[in-house]
Amino acid sequence: MHRQDAEKYLNAAMAVGEATLRYGGEVSRVEDSIRRICTSYGFDRTDVFCITSSIITTASFAQDDEGSSTQQNCTQTCRISHTENDFDKLGQVNSLSRSICSSYKDPDEVLARLEEIRCMPERPLPVQMLIYAAVPAAFTVFFGGNAADLLISGLTGAILLCLRRRLQEASFNALFVALVCSLAGGLLANMMSLGIQDAHAALISIGNVMVFIPGVKFTNSIRDLLTGETITGLICLAESLLLSAVVALGFAAAALIL
Amino acid sequence: MTMNESLQLIAAFAGSAGFALAYNFRGTRHILMAGFGGFLGWLCYLLVLHASGNEYLAGYAGTILVSVYSELSAKVLRTPATGLLIVTSIPMIPGAALYRCMRYLLLSEGALFRQEGTYTVLFASSMAAGFVTSAILFQLIRSSSRESTL
Numbered sequence: 001m002h003r004q005d006a007e008k009y010l011n012a013a014m015a016v017g018e019a020t021l022r023y024g025g026e027v028s029r030v031e032d033s034i035r036r037i038c039t040s041y042g043f044d045r046t047d048v049f050c051i052t053s054s055i056i057t058t059a060s061f062a063q064d065d066e067g068s069s070t071q072q073n074c075t076q077t078c079r080i081s082h083t084e085n086d087f088d089k090l091g092q093v094n095s096l097s098r099s100i101c102s103s104y105k106d107p108d109e110v111l112a113r114l115e116e117i118r119c120m121p122e123r124p125l126p127v128q129m130l131i132y133a134a135v136p137a138a139f140t141v142f143f144g145g146n147a148a149d150l151l152i153s154g155l156t157g158a159i160l161l162c163l164r165r166r167l168q169e170a171s172f173n174a175l176f177v178a179l180v181c182s183l184a185g186g187l188l189a190n191m192m193s194l195g196i197q198d199a200h201a202a203l204i205s206i207g208n209v210m211v212f213i214p215g216v217k218f219t220n221s222i223r224d225l226l227t228g229e230t231i232t233g234l235i236c237l238a239e240s241l242l243l244s245a246v247v248a249l250g251f252a253a254a255a256l257i258l
Numbered sequence: 259m260t261m262n263e264s265l266q267l268i269a270a271f272a273g274s275a276g277f278a279l280a281y282n283f284r285g286t287r288h289i290l291m292a293g294f295g296g297f298l299g300w301l302c303y304l305l306v307l308h309a310s311g312n313e314y315l316a317g318y319a320g321t322i323l324v325s326v327y328s329e330l331s332a333k334v335l336r337t338p339a340t341g342l343l344i345v346t347s348i349p350m351i352p353g354a355a356l357y358r359c360m361r362y363l364l365l366s367e368g369a370l371f372r373q374e375g376t377y378t379v380l381f382a383s384s385m386a387a388g389f390v391t392s393a394i395l396f397q398l399i400r401s402s403s404r405e406s407t408l
Contacts, residue, residue, distance in 0.1 A: 024281070024340070024341070024344075025338070025340060026340055029338070029340065085281040085282075085341075085344070086281065086282045087278075087281050087282055087283055087337070087338070087340075087341030088282045088283065088284045089282070090338060090340070090341060091337045091338060091341070094337075094338050095336075122282070123282070131276060131279040131280050132280065134272065134276040134279075135273065135276035135277060135280055137272075138269045138272035138273040138276050139269065139273055141265060141268075141269040141272075142265075142266055142269035142270060142273060142349065143354065144262065206354055206357065209353065209354065209357045210273075210353050210354070211280075213353040213354075213356055213357050214356075215348075215351035215352060215353030215356055216344050216347075216348065216351055218352075218356055218378075218382055219347075219351055219352070219382045219385050219386055219389075220386075220389075222379075222382050222383050222385075222386035223385075223386035223389045223390060225386075226386055226387070226390050227390060227393070240356075241360075244356050244357060244360050245360045245363070245364070247357065247360070248357055248360035248361040248363075248364055249360075249364055251357070251361070252361050252364055252365065
């Protein structure tokens with residue numbers, strides 16, 4: 001293998017790893033798929049270190065120079081700035097990764113396929129609004145809400161989705177987006193339940209909180225700590241505590257204002 | 259099972275299916291199976307809670323059931339288990355408790371904050387223990403099946 005090829009192969013493996021992490025794959029999955037792809041491209045040894053915001057890979061290969069071969073290393077790093085949960089795309093990236101391992105794929109072909117996955121259209125806004133109305137409505141009922149609570153909660157959820165989209169498009173800081181959305185959510189829940197007799201603002205709020213509160217991240221951070229992914233666990237723990245404090249601040253402030 | 263709990267089971271189905279849609283699951287079968295997983299997990303939680311009276315044990319048992327269910331359905335649906343695991347465990351995830359805990363912290367209600375905080379950390383830990391237990395279980399099964407094929 002020549003250095004140029006090696007860098008190209010490693011680059012493709014890193015791109016697959018980056019996409020896996022970006023669409024909500026866990027750290028161990030990223031490390032595993034980069035290692036497997038590098039092995040199938042013919043690297044002798046691959047060391048991957050991945051945390052939620054960065055991937056570092058060093059792969060070693062034998063370079064042939066006119067009959068004699070020397071052992072060479074190449075290293076690449078990748079910074080991940082934001083992640084989202086998109087399990088359709090994660091599934092596609094995962095099957096791409098599997099197909100590279102089972103039969104040779106040109107690195108350029110891999111990068112083109114990743115770009116294709118990135119550009120896949122998302123659901124239209126009205127459908128998304130329905131989905132983001134259904135989730136808080138379901139959790140309002142889960143915590144004991146009645147029919148009036150269900151409707152108000154759904155309406156609040158749909159409005160909050162539009163607000164969050166707007167703020168994210170302007171690419172504000174994630175904590176700021178969460179703060180504004182939870183303040184708005186609390187205000188909407190309290191104001192809309194003022195006029196209706198048997199509505200419970202607290203239950204409507206808690207239904208909408210479930211969309212913003214990082215409960216999954218919090219629980220998974222403890223799992224990471226238990227399985228030895230200490231750095232990832234600590235990062236996620238700190239992020240989820242901070243975010244949940246901000247969400248609580250928003251909803252609590254709204255309840256105090258009104 | 260009370261009226262309230264039956265409603266919770268339906269809401270758990272809707273909540274898990276809703277999160278599956280929000281996290282961009284495609285295909286009706288995927289979404290229905292995600293919803294059914296949420297339903298099963300909550301049912302297991304309620305049954306163990308009634309039998310033992312211990313919330314943490316119920317959370318642990320529910321998480322193991324949900325993990326096994328997610329691994330098996332991921333095989334059937336040919337998708338990574340991660341996504342299914344996240345959405346099926348959502349009805350049990352202590353999001354509301356985490357919210358209440360932070361709320362008491364901000365309102366400087368020391369005693370309530372300690373109570374809610376202890377519950378949140380312990381419940382999340384018992385769920386994490388459930389995830390780890392089932393991961394170890396699946397590793398053991400995989401390595402033993404690999405040995406038998408050699």
